[in-house]
Amino acid sequence: MVSNCQGLSSPEKQxxxxxxxxxxxxxxxxxxxxxHLTAKALYELALKTISHMLGNRSLLCINERFDVALAAGADGVHFPENSCPLDKALAASPGMVAGKSTHSLKQALSAEADGADYLIFGPVFETPMKKRYGPPMGLDKLNEVCRSVSVPVYAIGGIIPQNTLQCLVHGAYGVAAMSVFYTADNLGRTLDNFRTVLER
Amino acid sequence: MKTQHAILCCITADSQCPVTQAEKALKGGAAMIQLRHKSASGSELYNWALDLKELCHAYNAICIINDRLDIALAADVDGVHLGQEDLPPSAARKLLDKNKILGVSVSSVTEAEKAVQSGADYVGLGHIYPTISKRKSGEPVGPGRITEIAKNLAVPVIAIGGITDKNVCEVIRAGASGVAVISTVADAPDPEKAASSLIQNMQSCLL
Structure with missing residues (x-):
């Protein structure tokens, strides 16, 4: 679940x-x-998020700022495309789970070689949030990436419960989404639908 | 605490290449370069940090990074400078080697004492005079605040905000160990000359 506090009317509470x-x-x-957050606000949000996570099977990854992740006691870091080099960041942040956003097979291979523990690949489907990454790459590209790397790949871009199975069939380990969690009329049902597919 | 030589710290301006700016400032005698760029990507910052570190060390100067402790750690520069809206200094100190430098922006005695307790190696006090370089809230603290803070503080006070050749002596006499500038050097017609002029002015009033 990719956060988007700016998409919430009262993010502090919601x-x-x-x-x-x-x-x-x-x-x-x-x-x-x-x-948009300062490092201080991001650090405080990370602490608050950790205190609201239920169960012990979920992980918190901070985008890019491994200093904030280490300071707040998060589980890992997620590196965007134009981040500080992954291998250098990992050398400076031992013990962190490291994810990397990738938009091509070449990027996926190099992220794996640099030590990424998981990859996010997309956009797989059409999505307004990721327009800047160009047209969707589709399930075949997803499959090519999943076959070429040995780390888990999460499909991103236009993900809904109804297309999640297709992603899994094409080699994805899981799916990543932002909009669907914020726009769902019935979040409980959406989550149940995801679970039904993912736990299959 | 007061240092023997007055320190000039040049902070990079967003408008020009940080490495080009730093080279001119270092030629003019700057002892510290602070990489500050609020819109650059992590990849750009990392590459600048590597270049700046090499350059600074060639001039026997210190290279620190504003806000981005992650970049400072990955590029293994000399330290990090944190503002009041950045990572809490005590949290940053735990991630930073003992031999690395932690600077913290403060504007009051309370903030300065808290910064030192959190492990700051120096405080950047400002803004002393009105300035256009950073959008600042509140009134300038004035040189009197330097004296108030420096007399009991265990670490050097670096004054920042609106410092020029005209007022740098006042700042040093008030008890600052040095000054940090952005536009006074970066936007000068001859940045190298602007840096060396500030240093000369600081040294002459230390005598």
Whole structure:
């Protein structure tokens, strides 16, 4: 679950609730991606998120700022495409789970070689959030990437419960989404639908 | 605490290449370069940090990074400078080797004492005079605040905010161990000359 506090009317209250609700339903990686926040605010949000995560099967990854992740006691870091080199960042942040966003097979291979523990690949389907990465790459590209690396690949971009199975069939280990968690009329049902597919 | 030589710290301005700016400032005698760029990507910052570290060390100067402790750690530069809206200094200190430098921006006695307790190696006090370089809230603290803070503080006070050749002596006499500038050097017609002029002015009033 990629965070988007700017998409919430009162994130202070709603985001922790969302974290509790999602982590109670199924194991997730929560990726805190809040570029507008100062490091101090991001650190405080990370602490608050950790305190609202339920169960012990979910992980918290902070986008890019491994210093904030280490300071807050998060589980890992998620590196965007134009981040500090992954191998250098990992050498300076021992013990952190490291994810990397990739948009091509070449990037996926190099991220794996640099030590990424998991990859996010996309956009697989059409999505307004990821327009800047160009047209969707589709399930065949997803499959090519999943066959070429040995680390788990999460499909991103236009993910909904209804297309999750297709992603899994094409080699994805899981799926990553942002919009669906924020726009769902019935979040509980959406999460149940995800779980049904993912636990199959 | 007061240092023997007055320190000039040049902070990079967003408008120009940090490495080009740093080279001119170092030629002029700057002892510290602070990489500060709020919109650059992690990859850009990392590459600049490596270049700046090499350059600074060639000039026997210190290279630190504003806010981004992650970049400072990955690029293994000399330290990090944190503002009041950045990672809490006590949390940063735990991630930073003992031999690395932690600087913290402060504007009051309370903030300065708290910074030292958190492990700061120096405090950046400002803004002393009105400035256009950073959008600042609140009134300038004035040189009197330097004296108030420096007399009992265990670490050097670096003054920042609106410092020029005209007022740098006042700042040093008030008890600052040095000054940090952005536009006074970066936007000068001859940045190298602007840096050396500030240093000369600081040294002459230490005598």
């Amino acid at each position: 985001f922790p609730e969302l974290v509790s609700k999602i982590t109670a339903h199924l194991p997730v990686i929560i990726q805190l991606r809040e570029k």
